[in-house]
Amino acid sequence: MAPAKQTAVKSESLYLQLQNSLREAITSRKLSPNDAIPTERELAEEFNVSRITVRKAVDGLVYEGLLTRRQGAGTFVATRVEKSYSKMTSFTEDMQSRGRVPSSKWLSKTAGLVNPEESLSMGLSPGTLVYRFNRMRFADGTSMGLDYATVPGDCLPSLEAVEDSLYEALERFGTRPVRALQRLRAVAFNAEQAKLLDIPTGSPGLLIERRGFLADGRPAEFTQSYYRGDAYDLMSELSHNP
Structure with a gap:
């Protein structure tokens, strides 16, 4: 043997x-x-x-x-980015694993009280403090999409705790999500989004809404990611177990 x-x-x-x-x-x-x-x-x-x-x-x-x-x-x-729909990875991790050079441009970092959509998505009580991080995403200098992330205030000590990578900061403070629910749908980029990405208004895109949770079930993020339809593919592995 x-x-x-x-x-x-x-x-x-x-x-x-x-x-x-x-x-x-x-x-x-x-x-x-x-x-x-x-x-x-x-x-x-x-x-x-x-x-x-x-x-x-x-x-x-x-x-x-x-x-x-x-x-x-x-x-x-590959020239297009293929994102696995079954793995919890950050944009930076996705790009680096594919040999691409990731970068981001901060559009805004703000703190405030949870709004109705965030409250419903994460199950947070009215009046809860949240941090919001809005970014443009690039791969090899080419615009890929827009990220709008909301994190409960108890997951980070401050806005300044996040430098380049949100997930790196959450990892550092022990609040990186370990489980997530995602929803995908087709969208058309509006005029403001299209201008940021330097693409025609109405260009097709993919919207991925993700709700991330900690091991104890507490919410850790609510993210809406808008990706260019001409540069981003989603991939998932399916199996059948009779």
């Missing part, structure tokens, strides 16, 4: 080595967006592995959103 186990471990190691090599080439920009990667046969010969191992490594990078397959053309470095 031992030799079979060693073979399995070796096969797994080869698949991870190849996947990491391709990921590094993408994140270091040795392979640029829209570049074609070598064929399965070419990769198998170059790395001295089976085509099954190559396919498994590439499948993982397709799932991550780093690669995309085009029927009849081959496999290419």
Whole structure:
């Protein structure tokens, strides 16, 4: 039984080595967006592995959103951002995992009393203090969307606690959400939003509303994210368990 186990471990190691090599080439920009990667046969010969191992490594990078397959053309470095709809990650984490350079521009940081929509969405009592963080999002210098986040006052000590990343600040104070409910719908960007993103008014977009919760069930965030429909895809993995 031992030799079979060693073979399995070796096969797994080869698949991870190849996947990491391709990921590094993408994140270091040795392979640029829209570049074609070598064929399965070419990769198998170059790395001295089976085509099954190559396919498994590439499948993982397709799932991550780093690669995309085009029927009849081959496999290419992704140009659009694919956001997993089943994983709780920040915009910064999404971009970095795909080899993109994320950045944000603060539109406003304010403190105030919870409004009716926030109160209903997070179950907060009237008069509760909340912090609001509104940002523009960029990847490699290209505008991607707008973020409007509201956080209960008891999750952060002050507005100044948030520098570049809201989730990093929440992590630091032990109030990063561990569970969330999300709702997705198609929208058209209004004139103000379109001007900020430098796109035509009425351009199609995706609105993701997220309500995040702490481990004890308390609300930690209510975020409305508007993403450009021409630059952002949502991806989810489904399974059937009879």
